Amino acid sequence: MRRLALLLPLAAAFCIGMAASMTSANAQASRTWVSGVGDDANPCSRTAPCKTFAGAISKTAVLGEINCLDPGGFGAVTITKSITVDCHEVFASILNAGTNAIIINFGSFTDARKTVRIRNINMNGVDTGLNGVRILGVGAASAGSEVFIEDCAIDGNFGGSARGISDERTGGGELTVSDTTIRNTGATGIAIIGGTRIDATIDNVRVQNSNFGVAIGSNVKLMINRSVFSGSQAAGIESDPAGEINVDNSVSSNNVTGVLVSAGAIVRLSNTDISFNGTAITGATQSFGNNRISGNTAVGTAPTLIGAVSNPFGQQ
Numbered sequence: 001m002r003r004l005a006l007l008l009p010l011a012a013a014f015c016i017g018m019a020a021s022m023t024s025a026n027a028q029a030s031r032t033w034v035s036g037v038g039d040d041a042n043p044c045s046r047t048a049p050c051k052t053f054a055g056a057i058s059k060t061a062v063l064g065e066i067n068c069l070d071p072g073g074f075g076a077v078t079i080t081k082s083i084t085v086d087c088h089e090v091f092a093s094i095l096n097a098g099t100n101a102i103i104i105n106f107g108s109f110t111d112a113r114k115t116v117r118i119r120n121i122n123m124n125g126v127d128t129g130l131n132g133v134r135i136l137g138v139g140a141a142s143a144g145s146e147v148f149i150e151d152c153a154i155d156g157n158f159g160g161s162a163r164g165i166s167d168e169r170t171g172g173g174e175l176t177v178s179d180t181t182i183r184n185t186g187a188t189g190i191a192i193i194g195g196t197r198i199d200a201t202i203d204n205v206r207v208q209n210s211n212f213g214v215a216i217g218s219n220v221k222l223m224i225n226r227s228v229f230s231g232s233q234a235a236g237i238e239s240d241p242a243g244e245i246n247v248d249n250s251v252s253s254n255n256v257t258g259v260l261v262s263a264g265a266i267v268r269l270s271n272t273d274i275s276f277n278g279t280a281i282t283g284a285t286q287s288f289g290n291n292r293i294s295g296n297t298a299v300g301t302a303p304t305l306i307g308a309v310s311n312p313f314g315q316q
Contacts (some may be wrong), residue, residue, distance in 0.1 A: 028061040036237070053077035053085060053094075062111045068092045070264025074190050079286075080108035084117040088151065097126040106137030106145045107171065108308055112175075114145040122153045130160035132182070135167045138250060142171035149175075155183045162186030164207070167200070168193045175200040183208040191230070194220040194243065202227050207236075213255070218242035224250050234261035236277070239267055247272050258296065269303055289313035 009067035033056070042048040042054030044066075048058040050112060052075035056066045068074070068087035074094050077085075087101075094101040101123035104116050123132040132154030135147055146165070153165040164182035167175050167190075175198060182189040182205070189207035192198055194217030205227040207213040213229030213236040216222050220243045228251045229236030236252035239245050241264035251273045252258040258274040261267045261283030270288040274280045280296040287303035289312065307314030 012302040028059055028064070029266040031062050031065040032056045032060045032064065032066050032206070033069050034066060035069040035072050035073065037070075038072075041258070051075075057083065062089070063113060063115075076103075078103040078105060079116055079309045080105055082109065082111050082113045082115045085121065086117065086119040089120070090120070093122045093124065094121060095124050095126060096129040096132070096157075098128045098130070099127070100131045100134045101129065101154070102133045104133065104135045104147060106135070106142040106171075106173070109145075114142075116146070117148040118150070119148075123155070125156035125159070126161040127156050127184075129157035130162070131166045132157060132164045133166070134161075134163075135165075135169055135173075137169040137171055137173065139171040142169040142173050145169065145171075145173035145255075147173070147175050149177045149181055152180045154180070154185075156183070156184050162211075163191050164189045164210070166191050166193075167198065169198060172196040173198055176203075177201070177205055178203045179205075180234035181208070182210070188212040188215050189232075190214040190248060192216045192220045192222065193220045194240075198223065201225075207232075208231075212236075212238050213252070214238070216240065216243040216245065220244070224248065226250060228253070230254045232256065235282075237267070238262075239265035243260070246270075248306040249304040251275070253277065257286075258287060259283075261285055269304060301306055
């Protein structure tokens, strides 16, 4: 009996420890849910969804996914681990008056994958928003990191840095923006600061009514395809020294300057319309000879054909 009495507390302690371990293990799910009528005190399951992205992210495992059950405003969020936020086919919104809608801080990531996917979210800064999506990371913290922004709308950022997408990583990484509209930003629609190499792709994107449509810094390699940049007070497309942009099948129209290129930058143009701007091009660009530059108040700097004498258009 005495031996049994001694064993019972040990068994109880073991069971409590196992229960705590199981609770910890089960605290984060690979898929969580938010709802316009949810509650952040819930476990964020499909039958008991959370109310906000911020409430759901703490209950979502690394490389997991947050989905939306029904339409709603799900609040600003800071992302500190690899995750997907996907509200496709559901109206999902973030009102980010006076703040950032989404911050991705790779400096706080501890997982190796370092991948974030944002899909089908409307971000409205209500004229005072700072950034729609702000991406941070210094040195090794952002090296190899990937950000995918798909099917989003970003509007109304006129406070602070006033950007639609602000990629401020200085340790390298990749950025892909597709099927997205960015409009009404006081500074830049898409800003990629660079420093260390950033590989970026913009496909089927509309940037309207910004100071700069897209602007890149040094060591950024940007491919633009099927995109429109219009209504910019400074330039539709801009590159700082040591930046590199290829523009294909796109439009830069109704800007003060269609394409603005600093000395030491490289901008290549193919099958692109540069029309109805104050100045079509300022700075040196290279052309594959199939662009349409028309209706501008001034042409500015005519592009240089990219090929050799035997093949001046550089096409194969």
